[in-house]
Amino acid sequence: METREIRLARRPHGEPVADDFELASRELGEPGEGELLVRNRFMSVDPYMRGRMNDVKSYVPPFELGKALQGGAVGEVVETGELVVHDRGWREHALVQADKVRPAPLPHGISPSALLGALGMPGMTAWVGVTDIAPVREGETVFISAAAGAVGSVAGQIAKARGCRVVGSAGGPAKAEYVRDVLGFDACFDYRAIEPREALREIARDGVDVYFDNVGGVQLEAAIGALNRGGRIALCGAVSQYNATEPAPGPRNLALLVGKRGTMRGFIVSDHADREGEFRGEVGGLIADGRLTLAETVVEGGLEAAPGAFIDMLRGKHLGKVVIAL
Amino acid sequence: METREIRLARRPHGEPVADDFELASRELGEPGEGELLVRNRFMSVDPYMRGRMNDVKSYVPPFELGKALQGGAVGEVVETGELVVHDRGWREHALVQADKVRPAPLPHGISPSALLGALGMPGMTAWVGVTDIAPVREGETVFISAAAGAVGSVAGQIAKARGCRVVGSAGGPAKAEYVRDVLGFDACFDYRAIEPREALREIARDGVDVYFDNVGGVQLEAAIGALNRGGRIALCGAVSQYNATEPAPGPRNLALLVGKRGTMRGFIVSDHADREGEFRGEVGGLIADGRLTLAETVVEGGLEAAPGAFIDMLRGKHLGKVVIAL
Numbered sequence: 001m002e003t004r005e006i007r008l009a010r011r012p013h014g015e016p017v018a019d020d021f022e023l024a025s026r027e028l029g030e031p032g033e034g035e036l037l038v039r040n041r042f043m044s045v046d047p048y049m050r051g052r053m054n055d056v057k058s059y060v061p062p063f064e065l066g067k068a069l070q071g072g073a074v075g076e077v078v079e080t081g082e083l084v085v086h087d088r089g090w091r092e093h094a095l096v097q098a099d100k101v102r103p104a105p106l107p108h109g110i111s112p113s114a115l116l117g118a119l120g121m122p123g124m125t126a127w128v129g130v131t132d133i134a135p136v137r138e139g140e141t142v143f144i145s146a147a148a149g150a151v152g153s154v155a156g157q158i159a160k161a162r163g164c165r166v167v168g169s170a171g172g173p174a175k176a177e178y179v180r181d182v183l184g185f186d187a188c189f190d191y192r193a194i195e196p197r198e199a200l201r202e203i204a205r206d207g208v209d210v211y212f213d214n215v216g217g218v219q220l221e222a223a224i225g226a227l228n229r230g231g232r233i234a235l236c237g238a239v240s241q242y243n244a245t246e247p248a249p250g251p252r253n254l255a256l257l258v259g260k261r262g263t264m265r266g267f268i269v270s271d272h273a274d275r276e277g278e279f280r281g282e283v284g285g286l287i288a289d290g291r292l293t294l295a296e297t298v299v300e301g302g303l304e305a306a307p308g309a310f311i312d313m314l315r316g317k318h319l320g321k322v323v324i325a326l
Numbered sequence: 327m328e329t330r331e332i333r334l335a336r337r338p339h340g341e342p343v344a345d346d347f348e349l350a351s352r353e354l355g356e357p358g359e360g361e362l363l364v365r366n367r368f369m370s371v372d373p374y375m376r377g378r379m380n381d382v383k384s385y386v387p388p389f390e391l392g393k394a395l396q397g398g399a400v401g402e403v404v405e406t407g408e409l410v411v412h413d414r415g416w417r418e419h420a421l422v423q424a425d426k427v428r429p430a431p432l433p434h435g436i437s438p439s440a441l442l443g444a445l446g447m448p449g450m451t452a453w454v455g456v457t458d459i460a461p462v463r464e465g466e467t468v469f470i471s472a473a474a475g476a477v478g479s480v481a482g483q484i485a486k487a488r489g490c491r492v493v494g495s496a497g498g499p500a501k502a503e504y505v506r507d508v509l510g511f512d513a514c515f516d517y518r519a520i521e522p523r524e525a526l527r528e529i530a531r532d533g534v535d536v537y538f539d540n541v542g543g544v545q546l547e548a549a550i551g552a553l554n555r556g557g558r559i560a561l562c563g564a565v566s567q568y569n570a571t572e573p574a575p576g577p578r579n580l581a582l583l584v585g586k587r588g589t590m591r592g593f594i595v596s597d598h599a600d601r602e603g604e605f606r607g608e609v610g611g612l613i614a615d616g617r618l619t620l621a622e623t624v625v626e627g628g629l630e631a632a633p634g635a636f637i638d639m640l641r642g643k644h645l646g647k648v649v650i651a652l
Contacts, residue, residue: 058585
């Protein structure tokens with residue numbers, strides 16, 4: 001059968017542009033031994049994919065030029081209709097090894113797209129961050145950057161459900177309002193309108209006990225400055241730097257971590273697969289109880305809309321987890 | 327009785343100079359209820375004291391202008407001749423609360439000055455760092471900056487005794503040689519002669535598992551670059567920045583900690599007083615067995631030599647722990 005996929009046409013320099021991607025058709029053979037033919041229904045665009053577009057060694061290998069991109073997707077097994085999660089996104093149909101797909105248990109009435117967001121990799125990243133990497137405790141103040149994003153929106157709502165005071169930052173007044181009014185954070189500032197350092201002085205007067213860092217840069221510096229004794233910082237990503245062509249200056253106040261007895265810890269969610277059951281239990285429960293709002297932008301327009309959605313996501317144009325409906 | 331002390335005459339701006347200090351005489355009354363009169367025999371100068379000379383809130387309160395400085399000292403209780411460790415250094419005699427002095431058990435044949443170095447606060451800082459903050463494991467590569475210093479010299483020798491490969495850095499060829507030949511590190515580079523990043527590429531080809539940071543700055547950046555997956559960094563101090571009048575740029579590669587799953591943790595030894603017994607057991611044993619060399623510079627010349635020794639220590643002029651013989 002004939003199917004379509006998005007390929008990496010060239011490696012982006014700085015911010016990706018449309019011409020870095022190519023929509024192509026290909027012939028898909030019959031499923032081989034142990035393979036499943038899957039028709040994708042939703043595919044994910046995630047910030048970490050920008051890193052894989054560079055030709056550098058990292059914790060995942062770079063994407064290959066001229067080949068289809070990869071990423072999380074939810075699809076139906078054509079033969080059985082069963083819904084599965086797998087990593088052959090950026091294409092309409094995929095042949096996937098049966099042992100590489102994960103079944104997709106969904107709370108009643110929730111869209112399968114949540115399996116790429118709050119109930120998928122971004123949600124589990126959030127959960128691992130506030131549970132194992134920078135554990136949050138009842139009554140503590142937790143600061144979360146990119147709070148309107150796929151990971152931050154979930155991290156903040158989990159911390160809130162655990163009895164923390166949760167403050168966030170987001171790009172632009174509409175997102176900040178969304179984080180406060182819809183996601184229920186105690187406060188949220190627009191980092192484009194106010195210096196993060198100043199904002200934290202106002203909305204986290206008693207300091208910050210945990211910072212969930214999704215952006216790096218000046219917000220990380222501000223969080224170190226506001227950190228309380230024994231504070232913890234989970235380093236989840238540095239979206240402010242993914243498109244950078246020059247190394248960004250680091251926080252000038254890092255030495256404060258000595259006197260503050262601060263801990264800063266980087267992590268990758270795939271190391272923590274053994275925690276999936278507990279994650280599903282807590283976050284699935286919060287969703288079922290209506291205590292966790294799914295922050296999600298579903299982009300219509302099929303596969304051809306994916307490169308634009310990816311570029312827009314890196315620019316911070318969307319709210320919450322960005323998925324493409326195929 | 328009449329005694330002499332060193333006072334803070336004014337707050338240093340940048341590097342301290344002699345005029346920031348004042349040698350003064352004062353009348354010392356009789357010991358009150360619960361007080362001991364102690365004649366100091368050795369006093370300590372430590373890098374952290376530079377921070378206390380600034381008028382800023384930190385983990386210890388700033389020194390007061392016109393008042394005697396404070397710091398670790400070993401002295402004899404005049405009445406009993408007992409050797410005690412206490413925190414009223416920078417003076418010839420001190421009245422000390424009896425419950426504020428610590429007895430000073432010494433392995434046979436070791437100078438009491440060791441109670442301010444390998445068997446004192448710097449040694450315990452080293453031990454806590456490689457034991458609790460950034461635990462070193464047999465077979466790992468451990469990088470230690472300021473390796474010829476009071477803390478670094480002990481940290482490296484403990485790691486070596488535990489079966490690690492230990493590499494260091496020091497300022498100048500003589501110190502680097504001392505670290506290799508006398509302290510027994512596997513390698514040591516002179517950070518003034520070779521770029522730390524380049525040096526680590528040569529002497530730590532398989533990367534760095536643990537970095538014990540005493541300096542911050544470019545060496546911290548180099549260590550992050552060389553860090554292996556799951557690597558740990560103990561932030562102990564940033565002597566390269568103690569005299570800084572402007573904030574120093576942070577490591578530009580901090581975001582690497584995400585993919586490397588790196589941990590960076592600041593600490594202050596006084597939080598870990600419950601570990602003193604275990605520290606004394608291990609480090610005292612290594613000293614008694616001749617497996618840990620005491621890196622120490624004893625400055626003669628009495629109290630008046632202390633300000634100069636402190637200034638020289640911050641400039642990196644001395645080897646090992648700097649103590650003043652009174």
